[in-house]
Amino acid sequence: MEKDNKSIEFYKRLKIQLEENTSWPAVYLYKFIVPANKNNVEKIEQIFIDNKADFSKRDSSKGTYSSVSIKVLMESPDCVIEKYIEVSKIEGVISL
Template sequence: MDQNQSDDFYNRLKEQLSAVSKWPSNYLYKFILPTDTEKIKQIQDIFDNTGAVIESKKSKNAKYTSLSITVNLKNPDQVIEKYKEVGVIEGVISL
């Protein structure tokens, strides 16, 4: 995704989050990534000290891991900020 597409995506997401939720609110992130303890730790560190509840589940053959992260955030900007932080980790798919 190039920068313009990325900006458009995050602008639409912000509008949708503003329209459907009252803030502060719990937000559920879902990520899928190759099972790699270092990358999983990087994601956990991003949500460290936020009060996030992180659940992980390995795929049937343990090749991939899904992370479900529920965290209470103040506004849509915080939601987007976390997506951008996780987005720099190679191989992570945001759902």
């Protein structure tokens, strides 16, 4: 339950920051780190597939993790947060 409350508070703060600092619609840059596994990267790409996003992927020096950056036009802070929530369901993902 505590993790859920922390997540709720995090997303509330993020929404306020996005509303105050950005004119919408806007291009938003997502960054994620996932355990190196083609499946994990594909799952993230599928979440953004309908958004005509620009993807870039880079593996760590030891090949243990993959860094995924996604640049995409988003309509609102709520849309940004919705994608973060979808990606957070992927096991081992870290949102930056």
